[in-house]
Amino acid sequence: MNEIDYKKLFSEARKYFSLEWDYTKLTAVEKLAVLLSAVAFLAVVFIIGTFVVYHLFAALVAVLTSALGCAWGANLIAAGVLVILLLVVFAFKKPLIVNPVARFVSKLFLNPEDNE
Numbered sequence: 001m002n003e004i005d006y007k008k009l010f011s012e013a014r015k016y017f018s019l020e021w022d023y024t025k026l027t028a029v030e031k032l033a034v035l036l037s038a039v040a041f042l043a044v045v046f047i048i049g050t051f052v053v054y055h056l057f058a059a060l061v062a063v064l065t066s067a068l069g070c071a072w073g074a075n076l077i078a079a080g081v082l083v084i085l086l087l088v089v090f091a092f093k094k095p096l097i098v099n100p101v102a103r104f105v106s107k108l109f110l111n112p113e114d115n116e
Helices: 002-068 071-091 092-110
Strands: none
Touching: 002 071, 002 092, 071 092
C-alpha cells in the first residue's frame, strides 16, 4: 500500500512539473511576442519618421534657399540643425532611450503575474 501511494505521488508530481514547464514556455512565448511586436512597431515608426524628417528638411532647405538666395548656405544651415539635434539626443540618451527601454523590458519580464 505504501508503494502505491509513492507511485501515485510521483505520477502527480511529474504531471504538476510538466504543467508548470508548459506554463513557463507559454509565458516566455507570450512575453517574447510582446517584445518582438514592440521592436517591429518601433522599426516601422523609425522608418516612417526618417522619411518625415527628410521631407521636412527638404522643405526647410527650399525655404532657406529662396530666402538666402544660395542653395549651399541653406543646406549648411539644415545640416547644422541636424547636428545640433543629434548632439541633444546623444547628450540625453539615457533619459530618452536607455531608461524607457529598460523600464519596458523589466516590466515585461519581471512583473509578477496575477494568479487569479
